[in-house]
Amino acid sequence: MPAGAAVRDRVTAMSPGEQLCRACGLCCDGTLFHHVKLGAGDDPRALRANGMNLLASRARPPIRRLPQPCAALCADRSCRIYARRPTQCRTFECRVFQDLTAGRITAQAAMLLVRRARRWADRARQLLRRLGGGDEHRPLSERFLRARRRAESGEADATARETCADLSLVMHRLHLLAHEKFHTRPGTPES
Ligand code: SF4
Ligand code: SF4
Secondary structure, three states, X not given: OEOOHHHOOOOOOOOHHHHXXXXXXXXXXXXXXXXXXXXXXXXXXXXXXXXXXXXXXXOOOOOEEEEOOOOOEOOOOOEOOHHHOOHHHHHEOOHHHHHHHOOOOOHHHHHHHHHHHHHHHHHHHHHHXXXXXOOOOOOHHHHHHHHHHHHHOOOOOHXXXXXXXXXXXXXXXXXXXXHHHHOOOOOOOOO
């Protein structure tokens, strides 16, 4: 969603912010968010025509959302529908991105934060895979809550409970880092 992601497709002369987003993608892959909310200026039909699956609430008019992990996120962390991405994707900037572009932190410090967050998110997914579930298409925190419920249900064996304990620790660290460094303060665009 990032204005940061806004720039992911340009491969030449990338600014430090562009390079950061290209190395990150955490606001598109289900690590930081569950969905992108569509706004009045977004065209659901055009998004569907581009292969995007949208969710709609029962409200009238319905609130439409683009679920994460986003189907438009490519392996190289670029956005497949960059030119037609939703408004929220165009405007969102995480705090790391904001701090970098405002000169409050160096490119190196920003990249270290992104790498740390990605490392923990990768580790969490690895542990989730060990626990089974087959729900890779769901947001990370939702997968974690499901896995924890299974582990606490009494059906899990000792190994699974231990894996779930490791997962809880990784998710706790990831949530703290996301809260402190990635989520925006009230009043700033958020998804
Ligand atoms: S989380 Fe921040 S740094 Fe990462 S892609 Fe999104 S805007 Fe860019
Ligand atoms: S459409 Fe998907 S991949 Fe593209 S910027 Fe938005 S959330 Fe990220």
